[in-house]
Amino acid sequence: MKKVAYPYVMWMVIFILVPLFLVVYFAFTTGDSKNYDTFTFSLDNFRRFLSPIYLEVMTRSLLLSVISTFICFILGYPIAYIIANKRSAKMRNNMILLFVIPMWMNFLLRTYAWLTILGKNGIINTFLNFLGFESLELLYNSGSVILGMVYNFLPFMVLPIYSVLVKMDRKLIEAAEDLGASRSTIFRRVIFPLSLPGVMTGFTMVFTPAVSTFIISNLLGGNKTTLIGNVIEQQFIYTGDWHFGSTMSIILMGIILLVMAITNKGGGDLEGGRGALW
Amino acid sequence: MVKKSFRNIYTVLIFLFLYAPIIILIIYSFNESKSRGAFTGFTLKWYQDLFSNREVLKALSNTMIIAVVTTIVATTLGTLAAIGIHFSRKGPFKQMALNLNYLPILNPDVVIAVSLIALYRFMGLDFGLSTVLLSHITFCTPYVVLAVLPKLKQMNVHLAEAAMDLGAKPMYALRKVIIPEIMPGIVTGALLAFTLSVDDFAISFFTTGHGVQNLSILIFSMARRGINPVINALSTFMLIGFFILLLVINRIGRKEEEEIY
Amino acid sequence: MTSNIMIDLKNISKSFGRTSVLENMNLYIRENEFLTLLGPSGCGKTTTLRIIVGFETPSEGNVIFAGKDITNVPPYERQVNTVFQKYALFPHLDVYENIAFGLKIKKMDKAEIRQKVTDVLKLVNLSGFEKRGVDSLSGGQQQRIAIARALVNEPKVLLLDEPLGALDLKLRKEMQIELKNIQKRVGITFIYVTHDQEEALTMSDTIVVMNEGLIQQIGTPVDIYNEPKNAFVAKFIGESNILPGIMHRDFLVEFQGVQFPCVDKGFAPMEPVEVVIRPEDIIMTEASKGQLTGLVEEVTFKGVHYEMVVDVQGFKYLIQSTAMAPAGETIGMKILPDSIHIMKRGEAS
Numbered sequence: 001m002k003k004v005a006y007p008y009v010m011w012m013v014i015f016i017l018v019p020l021f022l023v024v025y026f027a028f029t030t031g032d033s034k035n036y037d038t039f040t041f042s043l044d045n046f047r048r049f050l051s052p053i054y055l056e057v058m059t060r061s062l063l064l065s066v067i068s069t070f071i072c073f074i075l076g077y078p079i080a081y082i083i084a085n086k087r088s089a090k091m092r093n094n095m096i097l098l099f100v101i102p103m104w105m106n107f108l109l110r111t112y113a114w115l116t117i118l119g120k121n122g123i124i125n126t127f128l129n130f131l132g133f134e135s136l137e138l139l140y141n142s143g144s145v146i147l148g149m150v151y152n153f154l155p156f157m158v159l160p161i162y163s164v165l166v167k168m169d170r171k172l173i174e175a176a177e178d179l180g181a182s183r184s185t186i187f188r189r190v191i192f193p194l195s196l197p198g199v200m201t202g203f204t205m206v207f208t209p210a211v212s213t214f215i216i217s218n219l220l221g222g223n224k225t226t227l228i229g230n231v232i233e234q235q236f237i238y239t240g241d242w243h244f245g246s247t248m249s250i251i252l253m254g255i256i257l258l259v260m261a262i263t264n265k266g267g268g269d270l271e272g273g274r275g276a277l278w
Numbered sequence: 279m280v281k282k283s284f285r286n287i288y289t290v291l292i293f294l295f296l297y298a299p300i301i302i303l304i305i306y307s308f309n310e311s312k313s314r315g316a317f318t319g320f321t322l323k324w325y326q327d328l329f330s331n332r333e334v335l336k337a338l339s340n341t342m343i344i345a346v347v348t349t350i351v352a353t354t355l356g357t358l359a360a361i362g363i364h365f366s367r368k369g370p371f372k373q374m375a376l377n378l379n380y381l382p383i384l385n386p387d388v389v390i391a392v393s394l395i396a397l398y399r400f401m402g403l404d405f406g407l408s409t410v411l412l413s414h415i416t417f418c419t420p421y422v423v424l425a426v427l428p429k430l431k432q433m434n435v436h437l438a439e440a441a442m443d444l445g446a447k448p449m450y451a452l453r454k455v456i457i458p459e460i461m462p463g464i465v466t467g468a469l470l471a472f473t474l475s476v477d478d479f480a481i482s483f484f485t486t487g488h489g490v491q492n493l494s495i496l497i498f499s500m501a502r503r504g505i506n507p508v509i510n511a512l513s514t515f516m517l518i519g520f521f522i523l524l525l526v527i528n529r530i531g532r533k534e535e536e537e538i539y
Numbered sequence: 540m541t542s543n544i545m546i547d548l549k550n551i552s553k554s555f556g557r558t559s560v561l562e563n564m565n566l567y568i569r570e571n572e573f574l575t576l577l578g579p580s581g582c583g584k585t586t587t588l589r590i591i592v593g594f595e596t597p598s599e600g601n602v603i604f605a606g607k608d609i610t611n612v613p614p615y616e617r618q619v620n621t622v623f624q625k626y627a628l629f630p631h632l633d634v635y636e637n638i639a640f641g642l643k644i645k646k647m648d649k650a651e652i653r654q655k656v657t658d659v660l661k662l663v664n665l666s667g668f669e670k671r672g673v674d675s676l677s678g679g680q681q682q683r684i685a686i687a688r689a690l691v692n693e694p695k696v697l698l699l700d701e702p703l704g705a706l707d708l709k710l711r712k713e714m715q716i717e718l719k720n721i722q723k724r725v726g727i728t729f730i731y732v733t734h735d736q737e738e739a740l741t742m743s744d745t746i747v748v749m750n751e752g753l754i755q756q757i758g759t760p761v762d763i764y765n766e767p768k769n770a771f772v773a774k775f776i777g778e779s780n781i782l783p784g785i786m787h788r789d790f791l792v793e794f795q796g797v798q799f800p801c802v803d804k805g806f807a808p809m810e811p812v813e814v815v816i817r818p819e820d821i822i823m824t825e826a827s828k829g830q831l832t833g834l835v836e837e838v839t840f841k842g843v844h845y846e847m848v849v850d851v852q853g854f855k856y857l858i859q860s861t862a863m864a865p866a867g868e869t870i871g872m873k874i875l876p877d878s879i880h881i882m883k884r885g886e887a888s
Contacts, residue, residue: 004452005362005375008355008419012378015416019393020381022400079292082285102296104520108479108497109513113299115501116306116510123302151299212386215479219501229388236392236484246396249389256386436627439594442614443621444641444692454640458631 026246045247054231054248061228062255064142065210068149069157072206073199075150076157080198084165096162103155111148111219118144118220140222148216153209157202164198165191200263208256228252300517307510324511331508337496344407344482344492345475348414352471355415356422357464361456363423364430365438379420387480390417395484405487413485414475421474422467429463430456469527543605545570545696545728546591551600553586560586561752564600568696568730573722575731575739578749579775584732587749588698591730593617605695619696620689624704626681628673634660634684635669641692659691662721679710686721696728703738715741736776740764748772766880773815773882780821780856783884784814792881795852797830799874803881813882818846818859820878829871835864 027046029039048054083095102110117123118138125135138144168191176186214229221227228248235245308320328334359375366372382390394413395405403409437459441451457464479494486495493512500506546568553561561583568574576584589595590602593614602610609617620641628637635656642652660666663683668676676684682702689697699718703711719742722729733739739746740760748755748763748771756768767773770781784794789804794814806812826832833851845863849856849870856872864870 003362004358005360005366008359008362008423009375009378011355011416011419012375012381015394015397015412016378016381016390019397022396023389023393026396075292078288082289098293099296102300104473104477105300105513105517106477106494106497108494108501109303109509109516110299112497112501112509113303113513116302117299151295154296208384208386212388214388215498219498229386232388232392233484236395242396245392249392253385253389256384260384434625434627436623436625437629439614440621440623440627440629441640442594443592443619444688445615445644446640447615450644455629459629 023246023249026243027250030243045244048244049247049251057226057228057231058251060142060225061211064146064225064227065149065207068146068153068210069203069206071146071150072154072157073202076154076202077161077199080158080161080165084162084168092166096159099155099158107152108215108219110152111216114144114148114151114220115139118147139220140224142221142225144220145217145225145227148220149206149210149213152216153206156205156209160201160205161195161198164195168194203263204260207259211255212252300513303510304514304517307507307514309507309510324507325515327508328511328515333491333496334508334512337491337493340407340490341476341492341494344410344414344490345472347411348418348475349468349472351415352418352422353464353468356419356467356471357426357457357460359419360423360426360430360460360463361452364427379423381420382417383420383424387478388484391481391484394481398485405485406489409485409487410482410490410492413481414478417478417481418471418474421470422464425467425470426460426463429460433459543570544568545572545605546730547603548587548591549601549603551587551590551597551602553583553590553595553598559752561590561597564752564754566747566754566757568728571726571728573719573729573731573742573744575733575743575746576749577733577736577739577746577775578755579734581751582749583752584734584749585700588621588700588730588732591696592619592621592698618694619698620692620694622682622685622689622697622699622702624701626685626702628681628685628688630673632673633669634665634671634673634676637673637684638688638691640688645692655691659687662690662724663687664717678706679714682706682714686718690721690725694727696730697722698730698732700732701734703733711738718742740776748775750775767815767882769882770813770815773880778818778857778859780816780818782814782854784812784881786810786812786881790876792879795831795854799830799879800876801879801881802877803879806881806883811884813884815880815882816856816874816878818857819844820874821856821858821860822873822875823858823860823862823864824871824873826869826871829873831872831874832869833872835866835868835870838863838866 025039028041028043030042030044031039049058079099083092083099086092086095115122119125120135120137120139122138124138129135172190172194173186176190181189211227212229214227214233217225217227217230229252232245232248232252235241235248239245307324308322359379363372363375363379366375391413394409394416398405398409433456437455438448438451441455442448446454477494478492479498482490482492483495483498486492491499493516497509497512500509544567548564548566551561551564551566552559564583564587566587576587578584586595590597593609593612597610600610601608604617604619629640632640638656638659639652642655647655656669657666660668663686665680665683665687668680668684673681673684682705685702702718703714706714715738718729731739731742740763743760745757746760746763747757750771756763756772758766763772764776767776767779773779773781782794784792786792786803786806786809787798788808789806790800790802792799792801792803792812792814823829831851833849833856835847835849836855837848839846841859844859844861847858847860847864849858849872851872858872
């Protein structure tokens with residue numbers, strides 16, 4: 001019976017494993033990207049990455065994604081909690097459905113929509129002008145990128161947390177009440193700790209796309225907020241230096257793996273955390 | 279703990295935050311003027327533009343074709359994979375298959391996209407429809423596996439054996455017993471694959487070369503050229519499309535339930 | 540040998556990785572026999588069953604079915620059918636479709652299938668249940684459908700893997716009798732797996748007691764109960780009092796300082812042995828009239844009888860009797876010669 005999985009495993013080896021090895025290979029070599037014969041082993045790409053411009057890009061990516069993740073957490077936990085505590089299952093399901101529907105709309109469209117709101121002639125500025133105030137530069141800065149990240153990835157934080165909270169054993173809370181704990185104590189010492197696996201999943205599911213995005217920074221960020229995703233895109237699509245692009249991809253993967261390792265330590269095993277999303 | 283009114287206000291604010299951009303897009307799709315600020319008058323001309331715009335229609339059909347083919351292949355491949363993995367003994371094969379499965383889910387789009395074009399160049403493939411299809415199948419199938427596996431775990435472990443005991447060859451048991459049992463998981467997986475394929479930007483963008491444009495790529499290029507209200511019309515249209523799809527699926531789901539009882 | 544051998548297991552060994560589950564097992568099963576594999580969890584009985592059905596291949600040895608070696612024949616080509624522990628009825632099919640499943644594979648014609656399904660439903664007393672959904676049936680009904688689904692294929696051998704485990708006590712006892720009747724009526728071999736020794740004693744023609752992958756004893760229920768070959772069997776089947784003794788000579792054994800006439804022979808003079816006495820075989824009497832005297836420590840009412848723990852020179856006897864002696868009382872105990880069963884020292888471990 002297990003033989004039926006062989007085609008899939010082969011597919012994945014060819015289309016996932018081999019490409020990753022190729023990227024690693026590219027990262028550690030230089031030469032003309034189009035001609036394999038010119039490849040020589042080199043750490044130049046890594047040295048190049050350590051120069052100020054790129055380090056700045058990396059720092060900015062990390063900073064913005066960490067901030068976005070944090071904001072998603074601050075905004076997302078309460079709403080997950082509120083929905084999970086609704087009495088009727090129908091209410092809960094409907095609210096979560098409402099939460100998820102925007103995710104179906106195209107990612108680009110959702111991001112693009114903010115241009116209409118934040119733009120020089122956008123809604124907010126029109127409104128401000130109407131009240132007699134000056135137009136604000138709301139777009140093309142770090143703030144708008146963070147806004148874009150939070151807007152797009154908030155559901156990824158809310159869903160895992162909601163999933164864990166809703167499956168929590170009510171009896172644990174009752175037991176704590178029975179032992180005389182106040183509501184805030186119960187939250188601090190029973191509910192929150194038990195919801196940590198969901199929180200960790202949420203962190204990972206927000207941080208990973210946030211740190212690697214290039215669309216949000218492209219549409220909402222302008223030239224001043226280049227992120228590492230943008231640099232990789234440029235290298236592969238425009239510049240054509242696949243070696244350098246691969247190096248940055250590897251570094252990006254490394255950071256994500258590191259973050260996942262940290263969050264897994266904090267919240268339980270991979271399968272369990274992953275399970276919290278579905 | 280916190281006053282009920284605070285909770286309700288907060289909930290409303292968050293949902294407003296989520297829906298504001300969408301609602302604005304929908305409203306502005308009927309806006310007479312191209313300007314982003316003032317709403318000058320009601321019009322349907324952007325919708326007319328949408329449906330007569332060659333570029334848009336081509337992108338739409340591309341997106342749909344890719345999504346349908348991807349869904350068929352990914353669902354088949356993924357379902358068989360889940361079945362194979364489920365029936366394997368615990369050991370290196372099972373572990374490796376599961377890890378391979380998780381890789382594309384955990385890796386960011388950019389990295390997957392980049393690694394795929396490295397592969398295609400290595401294989402000497404021309405970028406175009408075929409590379410996009412291969413890429414979509416690659417990143418959609420793991421989600422099918424994830425949707426089907428839990429259903430397999432819930433299934434009575436002796437079901438397949440009972441079928442074989444009664445004389446069914448393994449393929450017959452698969453067709454007549456296992457697949458009907460896990461059908462809800464297969465349907466969920468197919469839906470996931472379809473949604474992910476329609477919505478994809480990064481991977482399509484990188485692997486299409488100068489060839490095929492799907493909806494997301496189209497929107498991206500339109501957005502870069504400047505604001506175009508046709509995009510607003512497109513987004514409203516897509517949202518309605520999704521709603522209809524959801525209703526249809528709900529109908530089918532409810533019909534199935536009624537038939538069982 | 541009055542009947543033919545249906546199944547012959549020759550030198551069967553089975554390991555999973557480094558764990559050995561069955562060691563060099565040899566067993567034959569006769570036609571129309573009701574044979575039970577009895578033993579605790581992990582003893583290898585289910586593995587043996589699965590090897591007979593074909594879900595496992597033995598690491599070593601052969602499975603001979605009606606004279607033919609079927610060791611490497613897949614389960615869907617063997618003429619055996621199984622009733623699974625949790626029934627494994629197909630949830631998406633109704634009762635008729637479940638039962639007809641095997642017949643459809645054999646490409647039988649529709650009218651014939653219909654007839655056979657009707658007949659077998661009658662056999663299990665569930666006529667008219669054809670259109671019912673599996674979920675709407677009670678545990679006992681599901682179980683009978685599982686039996687029907689297996690029997691309708693007219694196998695030469697029916698295997699049952701602890702089929703009554705999920706039923707409540709009363710229903711279980713009723714089903715035990717019904718299963719036995721079905722076996723007699725249909726006239727095929729039944730191989731039954733259970734860990735419940737009472738069930739085995741009730742239903743079987745032959746019991747195979749297993750432990751840790753080895754056969755401990757094969758025999759009729761009466762034999763196994765009255766003449767356990769070793770301490771494991773003695774302890775597993777019914778309750779036993781087991782204590783050390785000395786065989787003075789044939790038909791005379793001494794334990795606890797008292798000599799008892801008994802019915803065993805063939806031991807060396809003054810050979811150290813193990814003495815086995817069933818709790819229900821100890822006769823309680825006045826303290827002065829017994830072969831042994833003891834102090835009653837505990838009394839428990841079990842409905843069917845009383846159970847008493849009686850201390851005799853430090854050894855705690857278990858006595859079952861409809862008579863009762865309260866805790867604290869000193870009683871006499873009489874044991875008749877054929878209630879004493881002698882085993883060689885060392886067989887009791």
